[in-house]
Amino acid sequence: MLLRLRKALPPEQLQAVLELARELGYAPHFLESGKELLRLEGVGRPEHRSRFEDLVGVAAILDAGSATELHERAGRPDTVVTAGEARFGGGSVSLIAGPCAVESWPRLLEIAREVQKHGATLLRGGAWKPRTSPYSFQGMKGDGLELLRRVRAETGIGIVTEVLDPRDVEAVGAVADMFQIGARSMQNSALLIEVGRYGKPVLLKRSFSATVRELLMAAEFVLAQGNRQVILCERGVRGFDPTTRNILDVGAVAHLKRATHLPVIVDPSHAAGRSDLVRPLARAGIAAGADGLIVEVHPDPSEVHSDGSQAVLPHTFGEIAADTRVIAALDRRRVVEPSLAPAER
Amino acid sequence: MLLRLRKALPPEQLQAVLELARELGYAPHFLESGKELLRLEGVGRPEHRSRFEDLVGVAAILDAGSATELHERAGRPDTVVTAGEARFGGGSVSLIAGPCAVESWPRLLEIAREVQKHGATLLRGGAWKPRTSPYSFQGMKGDGLELLRRVRAETGIGIVTEVLDPRDVEAVGAVADMFQIGARSMQNSALLIEVGRYGKPVLLKRSFSATVRELLMAAEFVLAQGNRQVILCERGVRGFDPTTRNILDVGAVAHLKRATHLPVIVDPSHAAGRSDLVRPLARAGIAAGADGLIVEVHPDPSEVHSDGSQAVLPHTFGEIAADTRVIAALDRRRVVEPSLAPAER
């Protein structure tokens, strides 16, 4: 590891750095008389970088050397995350679709069948909804979970649903094929640790104001529990222009594919905030290298409780799926298709 | 209330708006033939604005009329929040100071006595620390709480400490005079509801990327539980320039003093991210109208586990307190001074 220390470090701070280095098994030596550049020789471990970053005297870690964190690419092949019939990473692209919130049994069943028919292998749908206002609809909660369980049994589609509270992890885990951690919960470490321990795949959405490093460290909270089935999801960052709700950070998608072995998907619906921009953003995400999409779909956007104006019709989702097949093929990637009952093909 | 509906609304969406209006007891009538501007006549309630905002067909609420939310100024006098000897709002300014994290009994006692001597009526100090990395020090947890309980008993200073997990609210509430909700937890609604129910004062920090509206709605989650003792804290927003860690949004402080009756304080330490800028930012916050400050203080910044480079010395905190007395007096506001044992004055 190569550290740059702060200039003119007081002796106690310098001592603290050298002690930690020795405690972790490194041989430290300065590269120059100014004592700013410290080379640590030895075998790194995932947690070492953070340990040094926490010290007041360390200005920057210029080179982490062999202290690679669990999420780091570092020459590793793609992690492939599987849930239901879906596969993300390693050349496989999968589509997740569904309503913003679970609303009623007939609607849920209808949407599940529609999105499955058009290419979705996983159904999204919130039983608990994170809301800005305490007076907004907060989701059907346990009743919503029960509907998700039924729709899975009926159609075979896998379930992705959000968990907001560490006390609900058990109940959600009993139904979902994949936990969704929403953007507002990205730094809720208590929740990350619980889903990490539970062991099912985790879809981790980037907070609209998180740096790429912060997103990766949130993933590291899950990975450090021994759960390696983590998917990162870019869903737009907050910008200064009210024209679109968020800015889909396609550069972060492209960067993440190089920086980590974890799969990366894109949520064009929340990035756009309006239905007419969902298809172009979905295409842009796949073109930038995303391993999948998560799309809000609703057959009648007028009756939606929340975020309705960004849901697309099943037909539009079908067009997005078709675009995805073409664009993914540019890199010889393949969209995983759901296995439908013969009658539904 | 005056609503602007989306243009060319489908009949079902229009129907949904009118039905909700009648359900909530309003008489709706359109102002013009285009059916975009809808006036609702009737008596508003705090939750109505959010209910209409959730509808897909509503483009904007041009005037909330009498549907004022609980946080709104709407002609109300300042809410005064009290905890220990501290008073915030209504012309009273109070100072909170202390270490980033609780580390050891001698240090904690020393800091508590120092900051009390210089004018702090509340001691801050984290037993649980929200961290970006799973490998960083996460706080002394229960042992830290116990030290806080002891230092309160020994010195009489009130305690503000962060709670991160709804499952810890009982334990923290048994010790703290005021809950701190950190910036990363601002939209953790499960946590907001629990501290709202517990009933002790809540210091709610603005997320570094929350709009003022989002901050106020987070406060509304607490207020809606019947707990009116909420203080808002501006601690810097995330910007594009790495020169300072965050941008202290003094305009938001000035705006909040007009928009809400709740007290507003400033955290210059997290905004600055470096100790040499803490004093000017503290002064700027009070000058913009803040009802108090929360400042990181440590007698030996070199030994700090986290965020050490932003802690100021007790002596500098004394200068900040002195500045605060002068600037607050411009508006005839008064700094609340701790009652010290005669020997300590």
Next chain:
Amino acid sequence: MLLRLRKALPPEQLQAVLELARELGYAPHFLESGKELLRLEGVGRPEHRSRFEDLVGVAAILDAGSATELHERAGRPDTVVTAGEARFGGGSVSLIAGPCAVESWPRLLEIAREVQKHGATLLRGGAWKPRTSPYSFQGMKGDGLELLRRVRAETGIGIVTEVLDPRDVEAVGAVADMFQIGARSMQNSALLIEVGRYGKPVLLKRSFSATVRELLMAAEFVLAQGNRQVILCERGVRGFDPTTRNILDVGAVAHLKRATHLPVIVDPSHAAGRSDLVRPLARAGIAAGADGLIVEVHPDPSEVHSDGSQAVLPHTFGEIAADTRVIAALDRRRVVEPSLAPAER
């Protein structure tokens, strides 16, 4: 037009609004007794919206009615901008490529031939370079223009080059097929007016912190001079994360294709700031609907004076062109190919 006035407007401000309305030939009438919503009946003109927005008493223009600005889509077909062999808009996609700055005759000729061979119809290359520091290379200026003139004569490729100073418009216009207005000059109205008057096509780059509305109004400065050959270029907006230099705002691209009839292209090189992300961002831009690309290409990035780390090799540019043909075909758009001498095919 439908205006929302500020609440409780002083009589003079109200008078000012009504007088302007009558002066411009509108019949004003209020929709309600509160005098906040003012309907103006009459025939709008492009400049009217801004005239009302300038008034202190006008809070918002809820509906611009027939006062459409020159850039507005308003049902108009795509404007097709042509320069050399390039065509942008109306289903035609064109590629611009070349070095950041003009450096030497052999290099320029080599690059022009390479990019033309791979599909570029226009060569980019700066004779004047906008720089952050006064000590950085500011371009070859007049000598660079002369090289551009020669390379055009030699290869037939069209020239796009930046003009920074209104006093240089004549000299640049004598050589270039298209003026480039750089992101830092987007609000340099003196310069916009001069290139508008000159009459050649204008490539207008979005400032890294301009809203979509500001970009469109910058275009309106050119359009209002009678010059309708304007291309908008999205090149990334400034965000909070240092991971990538800018965030390519693909949502703005998709929105612009709906909001204006002007062509929109993407600059993946400046958005990425590093060469390994240029290709994915180029693909994302075309997938979002862009009518073209402008890409930095250099056969030997190590010798580049400025921004070298974002230039791609000619070979990579060829891959980008190939991707573009596939993605554009999803919407039945076609890439305009340069007519090469038989020997070069």
Next chain:
Amino acid sequence: MLLRLRKALPPEQLQAVLELARELGYAPHFLESGKELLRLEGVGRPEHRSRFEDLVGVAAILDAGSATELHERAGRPDTVVTAGEARFGGGSVSLIAGPCAVESWPRLLEIAREVQKHGATLLRGGAWKPRTSPYSFQGMKGDGLELLRRVRAETGIGIVTEVLDPRDVEAVGAVADMFQIGARSMQNSALLIEVGRYGKPVLLKRSFSATVRELLMAAEFVLAQGNRQVILCERGVRGFDPTTRNILDVGAVAHLKRATHLPVIVDPSHAAGRSDLVRPLARAGIAAGADGLIVEVHPDPSEVHSDGSQAVLPHTFGEIAADTRVIAALDRRRVVEPSLAPAER
């Protein structure tokens, strides 16, 4: 100087770094075998840092050593900028006030007298106005300059006025005591060079999206022409929250006072964008260490052509001046008062 080179640098890029080092008179030597850290020994000059930053192979300049740029504090005392009776820096605080735009002779004279009476030593007022829309009022131009010349002759107040076009520098310089470079022109290098050559003091406003480094390098363009009379002005940066128009970056003010010897002032009017927040932001700016203020003042905000809603009444400006005297005194700084004719005191 201490440079960090990019990893695994191609030989040509490495060669380019070493050649430039020798050309500039440095002795280069690597600190370690990895050839990433290069120490340059020799006497630095202001332009050297930028020269190295321009090279592709240089990842960062870890220490600029003696290559200090002209704006850098580097132990230098405050530069004191004087214009008319105003003095900025070195413990002197001065107030600039006036209308957004020059509108008419009686108004201008009235405002000049009012602001002078309340403590302004300089009058602001635009003859040319930078506007977002081509259809908005662009200022009285030459006629406005003539009114500024007359009001200076009549009242003795110094004049600060904006110049937008390098072709107008001579005309503006003949009237103004200080050039204003507006936020949108901050990176207009042609303009910066012209005002640098002209030699009168320059008030340089920070672009709403410029980093502190970019602002300082814009100042360096002026300084490098031999003109050392430059004042930096913080006027708010663009954020994500529409509540206030911009975010006044008080941390940047505090940082700049440490990083440069140039005076720094604050524009609370443009930061706030609404008149009720101007006074608290003015106070915050002075409290953070600003050497002065520039405030929009108008006796009748209802008749203002542009930005009217942010102008304060002369009476409020008087309160701001009074606040400034108290807060500046905290640091033993003194507000420079205008010398009035006896009748006007």
